[in-house]
Amino acid sequence: MHRATLIRETDNPTTVMGAVVSGFASFLSSQGATEIEDIFERSAINPHVLSDPNQPIPLSTFLKAIDTASQMTDSDNFGLWLGNQYRPEFLGLWGYLGLSSATLGEALSNMSHFFPEFQSRSMLKLSHHQGKMRLEYKLLDGSIVSRRHDAEMTLGNIFNVMRRALGERWAPQEVRFSHSRPDCWQDHQKAFRSEVLFEQDTNALIFNVSDLTRPMPGADPQLMLIAKQSLNFLRLSNGLKVTVAERVQSEIIEIIHTDTPRIEQIADRLGLPAWTLTRQLKDEGHTFSNLLDSVRRQLACHYLETSNITISRLAFLLRYTETSSFTHAFTRWFGESPKHWRIRHRGNAEANSNLKSEE
Incomplete structure (x- = not known):
């Protein structure tokens, strides 16, 4: 049986x-990890990229490397601590653009403007929010469902x-994540030295407006100009566009764990009337119900293959009113039950043992 259908061609991935x-x-x-080469190989990362920092790589490949490292190091908060200890210089041109800006406000503005050149089909937005500043991060690619490590790292x-x-x-005034609260959520408060909220409408840092006036200690106008010119060149050479269907799938992924997605709700998040969104999806050959179905299939596969979550809990996370409704839908997609799909794809005794009580 077929796996979840993606809405874009795999030869034009988010990078x-x-x-x-x-x-x-x-x-x-x-x-102290000794399996670096093994992680690279499992994730299909070419080590030559280490000597070519401006070479784009598929984001899904990099996120698979993070997921693999998280499993191999037994660190559920791997993405959190990776981001927490990530030196800005390791962000290449984009990082130096921020470091060489005159003030923090200019740095965040520059980095937000050029973020799509650093990571395509993605958005970084700086805005005023209830008397504070909000720096919001959003992945616009609806085919990428494994997002927790990505959001925490970014x-x-x-x-x-x-x-x-x-x-x-x-420390920021507040940190917000759209994903569910993980087991070791106290680590997030330790990493950001701030209150951290989960199951929010977006991923964001909230901080004081006055913070924007602080000078960047590494301000360098010439380096900033070089970084801008280089990123502008990448903009001209890449220019990947985000389809309406990709945006819709991405928004569904962001909210499905906390609410049943409705087209009116997604249209509002995209700033469109529902009838306009329906028409635009039709023009691209999609319907909202088909995209919701696709997201559920992708998320179901992701959770069954990478976690020991129970079938009943998974049905709830995917907004099915009954576990049996999810099981029937899954059998329709793949021709077998979620339990047997998990056992066949994970192929280990642990999965089998954890699921025996669910039949």
Whole structure:
């Protein structure tokens, strides 16, 4: 039976600058990991990218490397600590763009503007929010469902750039994540030195407006100009567009764990009337119900293959009113029950043992 259908061609993937691999390898070494080459091989990362930081690599490949490292090091908060200890210099041109800006406000503005060149089909947005500033991160690619490590790492990267201007003791007013609260959630408060909220409508750092005026200690107008010119060149040479269907799938992924997605709700998040969104999806050959079905299939496979979550809990997370409804839908997609699909794909006694009570 077929696996979850993706809405875009795999030969045009969402990418991230290869510079991130250096920071990833450095963090693994600092943790005493000895399986770096094995992690690279399992994730299909070419080690040559270490010598070519401006080479784009598929974001899904990099996120698979993080997921693999998390499993091999038995660190559920791997992405959190990776981002927390990630030096801005390991972000390549994009990181130096921020570090060489005159003030923190200019740094965050520059980094937000050029973020799609660092990571395609993604958004970094700086805005005023209830008397504070909000720096929001969102992945727009609806085909990527494994997002927790990515969000925690990305906000950690920005956090480290901000600490260059505000000092090592600085902390945001609040940190928000759209994913569910993990078991070791206290680590997040320790990493950001702030209150951390989960199951929010977006991933964001909330901080004071006055923080924006602080000078960047490494301000260098000439380096900033070089970084801008180089990133502008990458913009002209890449230029990946995000389809409406990709945006819709991404928004569904962001909210499905806390609410049943409705087209009116997704349209509102995209700033569109529901009828306009329906028409635009039809023009691309999609319907909202088919995209919701696709997201559920992808998430079901992801959780069954990478976690020991129970079938009943998974049904709840995917917003099915009954476990039996999810089981029937899964059998329709793949021709077998979720239990047997998990056993066949994981192929280990642990999975079998954990699921015996669910039949």
